[in-house]
Amino acid sequence: MNQKAEKIKIVIVDVDGVLTNGTIIYGNFGDEYRSFSVHDGMGFALLHRTGIKSAIITAKSSRAVSKRAKELKINLVFKNVKNKLLVFKKLLKRLKLKPEEACYIGDDLLDLATIQAAGFSITVPQACKEVKEAAHYITQKNAGAGAVREAIELILKAQSKWPALIKTFES
Numbered sequence: 001m002n003q004k005a006e007k008i009k010i011v012i013v014d015v016d017g018v019l020t021n022g023t024i025i026y027g028n029f030g031d032e033y034r035s036f037s038v039h040d041g042m043g044f045a046l047l048h049r050t051g052i053k054s055a056i057i058t059a060k061s062s063r064a065v066s067k068r069a070k071e072l073k074i075n076l077v078f079k080n081v082k083n084k085l086l087v088f089k090k091l092l093k094r095l096k097l098k099p100e101e102a103c104y105i106g107d108d109l110l111d112l113a114t115i116q117a118a119g120f121s122i123t124v125p126q127a128c129k130e131v132k133e134a135a136h137y138i139t140q141k142n143a144g145a146g147a148v149r150e151a152i153e154l155i156l157k158a159q160s161k162w163p164a165l166i167k168t169f170e171s
Helices: 002-006 038-049 063-071 084-095 109-117 129-134 147-158 162-167
Strands: 010-013 053-057 076-078 102-105 120-123
Touching: 002 147, 010 084, 010 147, 038 053, 038 147, 053 084, 063 076, 076 084, 084 102, 084 109, 102 109, 102 147, 109 120, 109 129, 120 129, 147 162
Parallel strands: 010 053, 010 102, 053 076, 102 120
Antiparallel strands: none
C-alpha cells in the first residue's frame, strides 16, 4: 500500500458518500443541504501545501459542492458525471499523469470502474461490497467524518512529507 501511495500526484474524490455521509436534505424551496467535515478540509489544505493536486468527480450538480470546492481551492471539479472513468482518463491525460499517479476515493457502483483503474484506490466503511472488494484501502473514519483526511495523511506519510508539514505548525 505504501508503494502505491508514494507515487500519488493527484487525489480525486467523489462527493456524496465520501466528502459527505451521503445524506442530502431538501429545504422547503428546493435547496439541497450537505454536511462537510472540517478535518477533510484541513486534509486538502495540507495536500495542496505539498504540491499534490486534487479534483472532484461527482454524479450530481449542487451549489453546495461548488462552494465547498472553492473554499478548499479545488479547481478541477466535474459535476453531473455519469461516466466517471471517462472523466478520470481525460483528466489524467490533460495533466500528463499516469493512472498509477492517481488516488481515487469513491464509495458506490458509479465509482467502481474508476476505483479499479486508479493506481491507489480508497473507499469508506459504508461503501458497497463491490467497491470495498476492489479498493486498495478502506478508511477507518466514516464518510463525511474525516475519511478523506485519513487518506491524505496516509499518502503524505508514505511520501515522507508529513514531518515537514507538522514542523510548519510548531512554535
